[in-house]
Amino acid sequence: MTTISASARRSILVIDDDPAVLGLMDETLTGSGYVVLLAQSGPAALDVVAHTLPDLVLVDALMPGMTGWDVCRMFRQDPRIAAIPLIFMTGLTETEHVLRAFEAGASDYVTKPLALEEVLARIGVHIEAASRIRAAHKALDNAGRFLLAMNTAGETLWATPQAARLLAVLPADLRAAMHVADPPPPPGTVMLRHLAGENEIRLTLVGATGPDEHLFHIAAQTLFPERTLQTRLGLSSREAEVLLWISRGKTSRDIADILQVSPRTIDKHIEQIYNKTGLSTRAAAAATASRLLHQG
Incomplete structure (x- = not known):
């Protein structure tokens, strides 16, 4: 049985109304190095993900009240968890039920009675793929x-x-x-x-x-860029105004004309901006201001 190093442990949420299935999956997944979260109903699962985001979800299709299909649709409507892989566990093997699972947003399905080695293999594949996707998404955020x-x-x-x-x-x-x-x-x-x-x-x-x-x-x-720069960087109102124009690509002479002061006065404000922020170039100052003013 495949095991996972402690430093790379992933969490899996198992949703099933049958305590025997929960017990079996808890033992199997824990033995394979996963952190296991358990829920005996759809509402209980939603409560779990409100506090902890798992790396993968296993859900039984047929549960009283909120079914596995309902859970899947709810998950896919929440941007925080929409991309988490979700695997259906079902004794229903007819094509229409399988298609219904995928239409609801399932990533995969396994049939009951569960072949545990197959389940572990599918879990590993989906977690690895999701990990790569999350890394790509994080890179986009960082950019x-x-x-x-x-x-x-x-x-x-x-x-x-x-x-x-x-x-x-x-x-x-x-x-x-x-x-x-x-x-x-x-x-x-x-x-x-x-x-x-x-x-x-x-x-x-x-x-x-x-x-x-x-x-x-x-x-x-x-909506108030000067105030944001002033508060976040500890600048005076005039220094924040100068930094804002720097972030918009204006030269010292341009800024002097806009603010109706001398270029020498603008250079003094820029020197104070550098001293207060620890920045040393116009490019760094402009990049810092843009990052603070434009989230995304």
Whole structure:
């Protein structure tokens, strides 16, 4: 049986109304090095993921109340967990039931009675694939590209971590009303604007990436940039104003003309900006200001 090093332990959420199945999977997965989370119903599973995000989910198809299909649909509607692999456990092998699982958003399925070595093999494949995808999403975030994908109905297919964070700021009714028209608008269209405190969140269509997959860029832009720079960097109001113009590519002479002061005065403000922030070049100052003012 394959085991996992302690430093690379992954967590798996098992959802089944049968205590015997939960016990079996708990023993099997723990013995293989996984951290195991257990839930005996759909609502209990939703409570678990509200506090802890697993690396993979195993869910029984037929449960009283909220079925496995219902759980899958709920998971796929939440940007935080939409990309987590979900494997159905089912005794139903008819094609229509298998298709129904995939239509609900399942990544894979295994049949009962469970062949444990096969289950472990499938888990390993999906966790590894999901790990690569998360690494790519994190790289996009680090590059300042907060991206997500939605289908025509407005359901989130995946989102980078920072994009998911910004999506979570949007009111639930606003998220529920999001959709993509058929045919979709041209790339670059701003699909949504929402005021959140001192920021405006914008959702912009990048383009279609599949038959029913549309890529979006989401960003939060401050409505009071000078105040943000002043507060975050400990600058005076005039220094923050100068830094803002630097971030917009203006030269010292340009800024002097805009603020109606001498270029020498602007150079003194820039020197103070460097002293207070620890930065040493205009390029570094501009990049820092842009990062603080444009989240995404």
